[in-house]
Amino acid sequence: MANRSKKVVLSARVDPYLKAALELLAASRNEKIVKILESCLENGMNDRxxxxxxxxxxxxxxxxxxxxxxxxxxxxxxxxxxxxxxxxxxxxxxxxxxxxxxxxxxxxxxxxxxxxxxxxxxxxxxxxxxxxxxxxxxxxxxxxxxxxxxxxxxxxxxxxxxxxxxxxxxxxxxxxxxx
Structure with a gap:
């Protein structure tokens, strides 16, 4: 799905270990946390x-x-x-x-x-x-x-x-x- 020209803010509370995992994954791939999070959300919805x-x-x-x-x-x-x-x-x-x-x-x-x-x-x-x-x-x-x-x-x-x-x-x- 193509990226929309405008981004929206999403605020969510997550367990500290998930935040740490997200930060570690982003760092290991040299990507921004937002990009990893978007990918995880879309993949999760594809799996449902x-x-x-x-x-x-x-x-x-x-x-x-x-x-x-x-x-x-x-x-x-x-x-x-x-x-x-x-x-x-x-x-x-x-x-x-x-x-x-x-x-x-x-x-x-x-x-x-x-x-x-x-x-x-x-x-x-x-x-x-x-x-x-x-x-x-x-x-x-x-x-x-x-x-x-x-x-x-x-x-x-x-x-x-x-x-x-x-x-x-x-x-x-x-x-x-x-x-």
Whole structure:
């Protein structure tokens, strides 16, 4: 996977012996600790297998590396990446992100021409993967309203059994903000 132009800071607490091992490995290879750490993280995620979240032409592709699936959905556009991940379901992306994606994919309000998955970043040709769903959205609208949809999903989770539709929630929100 190509390096992104921007790096992000990751803070983690590790056992002292792991830190010492990391420092020793970096020194022995004359590499920076960050490079060794990135390599270890990517290798670790390559070693983790998951149930394939895509349709696959062969039965032996029933489980795949997490990184194979991740590479298929990755985008520099954070909203698109999160929508793709959430659309794959809670086993892949967790409950909240899956609910956000479900609201967007199921509400006609967000319908548009943009193919959310496209060719799965080349995984369609490489592995024969196809998405189980093929949502089309107005990506500009999704990007604009993503934070509101996240609020809506949290609202639903915190106010059971109240289940207003997304349009009703936006009206309630607008009235509340107008006061």
């Amino acid at each position: 297998t998951i149930t394939n979240p895509f349709n696959a032409p062969r039965k032996d592709l029933g489980t795949i590396s997490f990184m194979v699936a991740f590479t298929a959905i990755w985008s520099e556009n954070e909203t698109l990446y999160k929508l793709r991940a959430g659309t794959l379901g809670p086993d892949f992306a967790g409950e909240e992100l899956s609910m956000v994606a479900m609201v967007i994919n199921d509400d006609k309000y967000f319908d548009g021409e943009f193919d959310v998955f496209g060719d799965l970043n080349g995984s369609t040709e490489k592995f024969g993967f196809t998405p189980r769903m093929q949502p089309r959205v107005d990506l500009a609208l999704v990007e604009k309203e993503w934070p509101i949809v996240e609020e809506y999903v949290r609202f639903l989770a915190n106010n059971k059994p109240l289940q207003p539709g997304y349009a009703d929630y936006k009206n309630m929100r607008a009235q509340s903000l107008a006061k």
